[in-house]
Amino acid sequence: MNLRLRLQTPNGVLLDEPVRSVVAEDLDGWFGIRPGRRDLVAVLPPGVLVFRDDAGEGFVALAGGLVDLRDGVCRVLAREAVVERDLATVADRVDGYLTGRDARGRAQRDVLDDLAREAMRRLVGEAAR
């Protein structure tokens, strides 16, 4: 009887390891998962998920997602997730991650804007000739 935690986001698999327990919160409240628990599916609102493995405790900050416990594998699917070992720094890690993500988004949009402007200029240049 084993329990495996698999955390997946559109960016890839962030976690895939054996764990002793998982504690998560869904829309009705907190619940725990230990090896041998009955299968379940739950919707996770944005928040924190706690797991315990041989290295100690771990915290996963989620932008909301799904948890699917089946055949001893606890699959957590989230749009975004940040894994952290220290409860005191989780929120800061998430803020840092979000700031970086927003900055990257803005930079990408700037590049697209520049490309669009350049394309327009050339089109207009072509049309003028």
Added chain:
Amino acid sequence: MNDYGDDVRRKAERMRLAREQRRSIWRHLGQIGALGWTLILPILLAAVLGGVLADRLDRPWLALLVVALGVIIGGYTSWRQIRRSLEEE
């Protein structure tokens, strides 16, 4: 994507506070237990010692005196322990 940073911060903070409170409850229970011994042990020892002394020296009032001493010592040391732990908070 929505700002889940606020939700995470709120929930992480609530979790942290709950854990701190849980730890401090156990610590306080432990302190109370230790305090009980600090008070009782001197009195018990004094009772035994006083009894033996009173028998050996054939002076029955000695037992009472030694027990009274034990009560004073126990009371004083537990009083100091309470003050010290209150100052820590």
